[in-house]
Amino acid sequence: MADTNDPSGMKWRIATRAIHGAGGVDPTTGAVSFPIYQTNTFAFKSAEAGARIFAGEEEGYIYTRIGNPTIQGFEKCIALIEGGEHAVAFASGMAATSAAVLAFCNPGSNVVVCQPVYGGTHSLVNDVLPRMGIEARMIDALDIDQVQDSIDDKTGLVWIETPANPTLKIVDIGRLAEVTSASDVPIVVDNTFATPCFQQPLKLGAQIVMHSATKYICGHGDAIGGVLVCPEDFIETIRNDMRREMGGSMSPFNAWLLIRGLKTLAVRMERHASNALKIAEYLTGHPKVERVLYPGLPDHPQHEIALKQMTGFGGMVTFYIRGGRREGATLMNSLKLCILAVSLGDCDTLIEHPASMTHSTYSTEDLAKFDIAENLIRISVGLEDAEDIIDDLEQGLENI
């Protein structure tokens, strides 16, 4: 889709925006690769100029925790491809998540969380926030009509993750925006799994987008980062209170790696998705597999919603292996190509066991309630030849 808010005014599409959105050729040197400003602090032209910059009367850089040109290049690009007004980069996805929550909550507030979510997010809202007097209200991602009933005048925000980690449940973002329209509680969408290439939540009625940039945006498994994309109304609180004062800023080097990652995001996502579909189709009907979950498969319970709000279905595939944890462990221990590791969105295929790894912070009851069973395996399908991934899974499944 063509939009108008790109720097060229030429209505760039998403792959072009992701490549050029951080800024063009460096005007001083002609460098084509975005410059890295690996500095902690910035010299002022005079004592008076420094005072004016601190007072907000003059533009200028002060100190990298507060702002840095490389970090701003990354922020500009991600805001552009998500179709948002502003972006604020953080040291990790969890730093961005906690900043979003604390920006809208005080002691006595509550957050409504559509489950499941990444285990770290679950632990933040269930274990950490209650210590600050902030209550977490859990809703099944499929019961969004109930979200409005959980909202009251103390609700700070509604948090959703779609597709959700690890069960790939899909939340209907447009419908959620409709059912919550009576309140002005912001909807925050963790868009890590879909990326802006496949889903743009702000266009569907959400107010804020969060990314663990560590994942597909980085793409190569070599930089941790997070980002919030938000409207003008929230930028002061998020940038100043939540990042400048709380201090979870991104490093310039990571911002530089993430700008580089963004340049290939669109083409990588196409390959992740086509490989994932092949893996999902291979696993479907395999005698040692009970059930496969991939939003692109017609039998996914929310396939119709996925079709409505996504332009691609991503690179994550989960499946329930026949048997239990032991059979899953045998498979994972037998693999020669797929790497037994958490994280996702890398070039390399990664495989893990959510119940004992990424989602081990869930209680036994919550694991059961949100279908994160002992026999659930999650694959982040990489960019290798799909046939090689399939061959590896085949030899691993034969070992069971």
Ligand SMILES: Cc1ncc(COP(=O)(O)O)c(C=O)c1O
């Ligand atoms: C969906 C999702 N959101 C957020 C996070 C947290 O991101 P980070 O590890 O960059 O702090 C993760 C990490 O795995 C994730 O999978």
